[in-house]
Amino acid sequence: MLEVTGATVRFGADAALRRVDFRLFPGEVHSLMGENGAGKSTLIKAITGALALDEGTLTLAGETVSFRDPHAAQAAGIGTVYQEIELLPNLSVAENICLGREPRRGGVISARAMNARAHEFLLDLGLDVDPASTLGTHSLAVQQLVAIARAISADVRVLVLDEPTSSLDLDEVAELFRIIRELKTRGVAILFVSHFLDQVYEICDRVTVLRDGELVGEYLTRELLRIDLVQKMLGRGASELKSRDRLADDEPDAAVVLRARGVSSARGINDADVDLGEGEVLGVAGLLGSGRTSLARALTGVNRLESGVIRIESQDVRLDSPRRAMSLGVVYSSEDRRRDGIVAELSVLDNITLALQSERGILRQIPAARRRELAASWVEALDIRPPDLDRPAGTLSGGNQQKVLLARLLALSPRVLVLDEPTRGIDVGAKVEIQNLVGELADNGMSVVFISAELEEVLRVGDRVAVVRDGRVVRTAAAVELTADSLLALVAQPDEDEE
Amino acid sequence: MTATMARSERRTGAGPSAFQTFLSRHGGMMPTFAAVLILLLLFVGAEAFLRGDFISGGNISALLLDNAYLMVLAVGMTFVILTGGIDLSVGSVMAFTGILGAKLLADGLPAAIAVPAMLLGGAAIGLFIGILVQYFGVQPFIASLAGLFLGRGLAFIVSLSSIRVEDTSLLWLQSERIWMGAWYITPTGIIALSTVAIAAFVLHLTRFGRTIYAIGGNEQSARLMGLKVGRAKVLAYVISGSCAGLAGLILTAYSGAGYPRNGIGTELDAIAAVVIGGTLLTGGRGYVVGSMIGVFVYGTIKSVINFMGAEQSWMQIIVGALLLLFIVVQRAIVARSEGRR
Numbered sequence: 001m002l003e004v005t006g007a008t009v010r011f012g013a014d015a016a017l018r019r020v021d022f023r024l025f026p027g028e029v030h031s032l033m034g035e036n037g038a039g040k041s042t043l044i045k046a047i048t049g050a051l052a053l054d055e056g057t058l059t060l061a062g063e064t065v066s067f068r069d070p071h072a073a074q075a076a077g078i079g080t081v082y083q084e085i086e087l088l089p090n091l092s093v094a095e096n097i098c099l100g101r102e103p104r105r106g107g108v109i110s111a112r113a114m115n116a117r118a119h120e121f122l123l124d125l126g127l128d129v130d131p132a133s134t135l136g137t138h139s140l141a142v143q144q145l146v147a148i149a150r151a152i153s154a155d156v157r158v159l160v161l162d163e164p165t166s167s168l169d170l171d172e173v174a175e176l177f178r179i180i181r182e183l184k185t186r187g188v189a190i191l192f193v194s195h196f197l198d199q200v201y202e203i204c205d206r207v208t209v210l211r212d213g214e215l216v217g218e219y220l221t222r223e224l225l226r227i228d229l230v231q232k233m234l235g236r237g238a239s240e241l242k243s244r245d246r247l248a249d250d251e252p253d254a255a256v257v258l259r260a261r262g263v264s265s266a267r268g269i270n271d272a273d274v275d276l277g278e279g280e281v282l283g284v285a286g287l288l289g290s291g292r293t294s295l296a297r298a299l300t301g302v303n304r305l306e307s308g309v310i311r312i313e314s315q316d317v318r319l320d321s322p323r324r325a326m327s328l329g330v331v332y333s334s335e336d337r338r339r340d341g342i343v344a345e346l347s348v349l350d351n352i353t354l355a356l357q358s359e360r361g362i363l364r365q366i367p368a369a370r371r372r373e374l375a376a377s378w379v380e381a382l383d384i385r386p387p388d389l390d391r392p393a394g395t396l397s398g399g400n401q402q403k404v405l406l407a408r409l410l411a412l413s414p415r416v417l418v419l420d421e422p423t424r425g426i427d428v429g430a431k432v433e434i435q436n437l438v439g440e441l442a443d444n445g446m447s448v449v450f451i452s453a454e455l456e457e458v459l460r461v462g463d464r465v466a467v468v469r470d471g472r473v474v475r476t477a478a479a480v481e482l483t484a485d486s487l488l489a490l491v492a493q494p495d496e497d498e499e
Numbered sequence: 500m501t502a503t504m505a506r507s508e509r510r511t512g513a514g515p516s517a518f519q520t521f522l523s524r525h526g527g528m529m530p531t532f533a534a535v536l537i538l539l540l541l542f543v544g545a546e547a548f549l550r551g552d553f554i555s556g557g558n559i560s561a562l563l564l565d566n567a568y569l570m571v572l573a574v575g576m577t578f579v580i581l582t583g584g585i586d587l588s589v590g591s592v593m594a595f596t597g598i599l600g601a602k603l604l605a606d607g608l609p610a611a612i613a614v615p616a617m618l619l620g621g622a623a624i625g626l627f628i629g630i631l632v633q634y635f636g637v638q639p640f641i642a643s644l645a646g647l648f649l650g651r652g653l654a655f656i657v658s659l660s661s662i663r664v665e666d667t668s669l670l671w672l673q674s675e676r677i678w679m680g681a682w683y684i685t686p687t688g689i690i691a692l693s694t695v696a697i698a699a700f701v702l703h704l705t706r707f708g709r710t711i712y713a714i715g716g717n718e719q720s721a722r723l724m725g726l727k728v729g730r731a732k733v734l735a736y737v738i739s740g741s742c743a744g745l746a747g748l749i750l751t752a753y754s755g756a757g758y759p760r761n762g763i764g765t766e767l768d769a770i771a772a773v774v775i776g777g778t779l780l781t782g783g784r785g786y787v788v789g790s791m792i793g794v795f796v797y798g799t800i801k802s803v804i805n806f807m808g809a810e811q812s813w814m815q816i817i818v819g820a821l822l823l824l825f826i827v828v829q830r831a832i833v834a835r836s837e838g839r840r
Contacts, residue, residue, distance in 0.1 A: 050723060071725030086723045088716035090527065090783040091709070099709060100725045108704045133523035150724075 001026045001189035002047065002078075002158050007056035009042050016042040019056070020215045022208055024158060024189040029180060031200045031221070032193045033233055034210035040193055043210070044162050047191070048080040049073030061157070071100070077157035081147045081164050089136030089143075094118035096135050097150045121149040126175045141168050148176065152183065159183060160191045165199060177203050197226060209233055251275070255313075257447045258330065258416050260299060263308035268294030270471040271308070276416060276449060281442045283462025283479060284451040285491055291471035292451050293335055296420045299449065300332035301325035312416075326359060329415035333405055333422060335451070337398070341405045344394025348384065349375040351393045352407045359412060378407035382437065399430020406437070417441065418449040423457060435461050455487045467491055530777030530828055531789035537775075537821070538792055541799045549806050556681030558802070563684065564673065566798040567691040568593065568746040568753065572769040573776070573790040574698045575742025578735040580773050581702070582714045583782030584639035586736060588628060588646030589743040590765035594758070595654040596620045596747030600669075601662040601757025610668045618744040624650055625740020629733035643736075647766070650743075654759040661758040664751055672752040687749045694742065698787040707731055715782025771818055772797050775825050796821070 002024040009017040017039045024030050032040050045051035047058070049067030058065055060076055067073040070080070087096045094115045095102070103113040111132075118131040127145050135143060144164065151159055161180075165173050180190060180203055194200055200207065200221070207224060209216040209232045216232050258276040263269060268291040276282050286292040297303040299310065301319035309316055312328050319325045322332065334340035343351055352375040357366055366374075372389065379387050382403040384396070393404055402422055409417060419438070423431040438461055442448055452458050458465055459479050466476045467490045475490055482490075545553040563570075572589050579586040596617040603613040624646050631642035664670065672690075676683040702708035710731040713721035722728045751757050776793030778785025797818060804814050 069725070070723045071727070074725045080723070082723065086717070086720040088713050088720055088724075088783070090716040091712055092524070095709060099713060100706075102706065102709070104706070107706075109706065109709065111704075130520060130523065133520070134526060137523045137526065 001061060003059040004043070004047065005057050005059075007043065007046055007058075008054050009039075009046060009051060010054050016213050017046070018213045020210065020213075021218075022047075022215075023218070024191055025206070026157075026187045026189050027184050028206060029184060029190045029192050029204045030206045030208065031204040032191060032208050032210065033200065033229065034216075038210040038233070039213040040210060041162065042213075044080070044082075044160055044191070044193065047073070047158075048078055048160055074100075074154060077155060078160065079151035079154050079156035079158070080160040080162070081144075081151045082162050087135055087143060087147055087150070089134070091135060092132050093122070093129060093135050093138070093146055094131035096146055097121055097131075097153050101154065117153075118149070121153045122146070124152075125149055125179060141172055144168060145172065145176075148179070152179070156183075156188055158189045158191070162193045164192075165194055165196065173199065197229070201226070257313060258299070259311045259314075261309050261311075263295075263298050263310065264306045265294060265298045265303045266306055268471050269298050272298075272468075272471075272473045274299065274449075274466060274473060275476075276447045278447055279442050279445045280463045281438060281448045281450055281461055283458035283465040284449060284468055285455055285458045285465055285487055286451075286468035287453075287491060290468045290491075292468045293420055294471065295468055295473070296332060296418045296449065296451055299416075300330050300418050302332060326355070326412060326414075329413075330418065331355075331409040331412055331414040331416070332418045333409055333420060335421040335424060337401055337405060337424075342393045342401045345392055347390045348379065348393050348396070348404055349389040351404050352378050352411060355408045356411045374411065375407075378411060382407055383433065397426070397430070399426035399434070402426055402430070402434060406434070410441075414446070416447045416449070418451075420451045421453060422450070423452060423454070431457075455491065456484050459484060459487060527784045528777070528786065530779075530825065531786050531792065532777075533825075533828060534776050534789055534792045534796060538796050538799065541796065541803065545799070545803045545806070549803070553803070553806065556683075560683045560688075562795065562798045562802060563688040563691065564753075565802075566794050567685075567687040568749040569765070569768060569772065569797070570691040570791055570794045571694050571742050571746040571749060572765065573772045573794050574694050574787055575739035576766075576769045576773050577698065577776075577778055577785065577787045577790045578702075578711060579639070579739045580770070580778050580780060581711050581782055581785055582732055582735050583718070584632060584732075584735070585643060585770065585780075586625075586628065586646070586739045587640065587643040587766050588624060588650050589739060589746070589769055590762035590767075591647050591650035591654065592621050592624050592740060592743035593650075593747040593750060593765065594761040594763075595624075595650040595657070596744040597751040597761055598654050598657045598662065598757035598759050600748060600751050601664050602657050604664055604666045604669065605662050610666055613666075613669075614748060617748050618741055621744020621747065622737050622741040625737040625743070626733065628740070629736030632736065633729050633732045646740075651759075658757070658759060661756045663756045669748075669752050670755060672749070687752055690745070690749060694745065695787060695791045702787055707734065711735060712783055715779075715784070717783075768797065768818075771822050774829075775821055777825070777829075779829055780826075 004020065004022040007017050007020045007022070008015060020039065020043060022043060032043065034040050042051065046053050049070045049072050065076060067076070091099070097118040098114050102109050103117060104110065115131040122129060122131065125145050125148060127142065129138065129142060135146060148164060164176060168176065180192070183190060192200070192204055204221050206218065207221050207229065208218045209229065211233060255278050256275050257278050258274070260272065260274040263272045263274070272295055274282070274295070284292050284295065294303060298305055301322050301324055304320060310319055311317065312330065317328055319328070319330070325331070338344070343354070349372065353366065353371045360366065375389050379389065384400050384403045384407070393401060396404065406422070423434055435457065438448055438450055442463070450458065450461050459482060462479045464476055465479050465482060465487065466473050467487070468474070469491065542554055572593065576586055576589060599620055600613045600617040603616060604610065628642045628646045631637040631645070632639050672686045675686055702711060710721065710726045710728065713724070713726055714728055714732060718728060750761060772793035773785070773790045774780060774793070775796050776785070776789030776791065778789060800817050801814055804811065
């Protein structure tokens with residue numbers, strides 16, 4: 001039905017997609033699998049006309065096509081439900097379903113016909129809501145189903161579902177699957193993206209795996225074991241990591257630099273205890289929404305504490321702002337590099353010296369020559385490429401942006417470095433470099449909190465690992481005593497089964 | 500409106516109450532209702548304090564006559580603000596088209612040429628702003644500020660001093676009074692009210708109108724839904740410009756002359772009226788009927804102050820306070836609807 005060959009999409013220096021081939025067959029559900037940053041969303045956007053291909057061709061039912069915009073793709077029969085709900089909360093449910101093809105009489109929209117039509121589609125999905133009500137007044141699950149109703153309300157040949165189940169409960173998922181099966185019998189080609197393996201195995205006939213923007217392969221779901229699928233998604237990069245001496249101890253062996261007791265914050269973290277020794281890397285493992293980011297933010301003064309104490313080198317401190325935390329040598333790097341980290345328009349030089357200058361205050365300008373020298377030394381030390389100080393930071397690749405961010409924090413010579421997912425969405429090589437760098441920093445006496453969604457990475461980098469679940473630190477153990485499987489069990493296990 | 504109410508009342512037996520249904524459908528109208536309430540309070544208050552001679556047919560009819568040009572400006576502004584933009588140019592565009600019309604008439608051209616020229620002049624500046632915003636990615640604030648200076652400059656190029664209008668057909672627009680008892684309406688009033696009616700129709704019952712709302716809700720989503728976002732956005736500015744041209748016509752008829760210094764700061768009055776009428780400055784929510792109410796609130800405050808013989812500066816203070824109040828109310832509504840998700 002639909003075929004993509006040699007698709008390449010570039011964002012600045014990064015290639016988000018490199019020569020990927022992809023096929024969709026009528027009456028078949030095809031899953032696209034890969035980690036964050038593997039290029040799934042990019043490929044979907046290319047298929048649905050939201051992004052143009054830099055290279056490669058798109059063929060729909062035997063004809064080569066190129067979509068100027070999403071409207072063209074929709075007209076060709078490609079319906080899409082995007083990962084983030086792309087609807088309009090200020091308009092009615094019926095309008096969200098019908099907008100762009102609403103029933104009209106002589107150019108005048110007939111609200112009654114539109115509501116009636118929308119109501120039919122909603123009942124099809126087993127959803128009984130007032131089509132005239134404002135979309136924003138409904139729950140996310142309802143909004144998600146409305147988005148699906150919109151996609152199938154057109155005469156679709158290809159239906160793209162990007163993480164459609166992330167805000168649905170089990171019954172709603174079952175209902176969605178019933179609809180997907182029905183569309184299958186009508187001969188619609190369906191692209192289904194989900195990070196829930198169970199769902200992929202339940203509904204999909206075929207799987208294509210992407211990793212770091214490249215095609216790993218296309219497989220039939222029934223012939224591919226789960227463990228193989230996961231292995232293909234994650235790939236291997238571990239062998240390149242330098243080894244460090246690590247101790248098999250549940251308690252920090254050196255002097256405790258940062259000690260948190262009974263820390264709670266309004267959002268997401270409850271009665272957490274953390275000890276961080278000098279020259280130690282504390283890995284933090286937990287699922288998205290477990291409180292791992294809240295913990296990092298509570299320790300660095302970004303989020304205010306509701307209760308609990310934080311001691312730095314046996315002195316009680318009040319970390320009521322990131323600035324205060326910085327002056328005590330505790331710095332934080334956010335998980336969202338583009339939003340909370342890099343200032344994309346400023347040069348690499350400015351980005352690196354930003355924090356240092358702000359710590360000194362505007363009246364004590366660092367001399368320009370000194371700034372250059374400083375930034376150049378960091379660019380060299382962290383091997384930031386290209387080594388061009390005046391280049392806008394936004395044009396660097398993800399991994400190099402992360403290094404610039406690290407350089408900014410390291411320029412403050414902190415005692416405690418809190419890194420929230422520093423390796424997210426960057427290529428394997430840069431990942432390993434950053435992991436090695438964290439190890440070196442710790443060997444030089446710096447204390448690091450290292451948060452990552454990848455359990456193996458946490459195990460490789462951390463001396464000890466703290467497991468966060470439902471806003472609590474449920475277990476802290478030496479990394480060498482844990483395996484990926486035992487850590488996975490700790491991360492995923494519901495509370496009742498503990499100990 | 501009444502039909503919807505009746506339908507939802509019939510449903511009360513099962514499911515949500517009629518009130519809840521109403522809220523879920525028309526929650527966005529609350530600020531506009533608040534504006535109506537304030538207008539009524541103003542009327543009642545003025546009647547009580549001003550010895551009972553405020554609410555009279557003549558007074559209220561004069562309110563429409565005096566504010567017809569502002570109402571037309573507010574209608575155009577509503578389109579732009581609904582898309583999440585702003586148009587600062589309308590005051591000076593109104594002055595430009597007014598003086599342009601007066602000059603053409605003084606040069607002996609018939610009104611049949613002068614009037615279309617005024618409307619086209621406004622539309623052209625609107626198109627210029629729209630293209631800057633949509634295709635060159637200029638902030639609406641900056642692009643329309645350029646339009647503001649352009650309009651004012653053009654007005655001074657046409658003439659440095661005021662030009663009297665002798666053309667009878669143009670003066671007829673405001674001198675003709677259609678009486679209904681103690682009430683009357685002028686052709687300019689009819690133009691203003693029809694503009695509101697046409698705009699309400701376009702905004703609520705055409706695809707273009709719904710696209711305007713969609714852009715204000717989330718431009719990216721609107722684009723992904725396959726709506727013609729670029730065209731609608733440019734058109735919103737063209738409509739605002741044309742409305743400014745029409746307002747220039749009304750103002751010229753009203754004052755019997757074109758004057759290049761007309762309408763300094765009037766764009767802010769129009770924005771104030773739109774916001775008081777319940778349209779969110781962030782776009783996507785609001786009603787053109789609300790903007791009409793906003794103009795009435797604005798005009799009423801002005802005439803109450805005239806009645807009391809108080810300083811005109813009180814006008815500014817009261818309108819400022821009202822604006823502040825309304826923006827706080829809007830913030831509360833937005834915060835509530837976000838909290839519910």
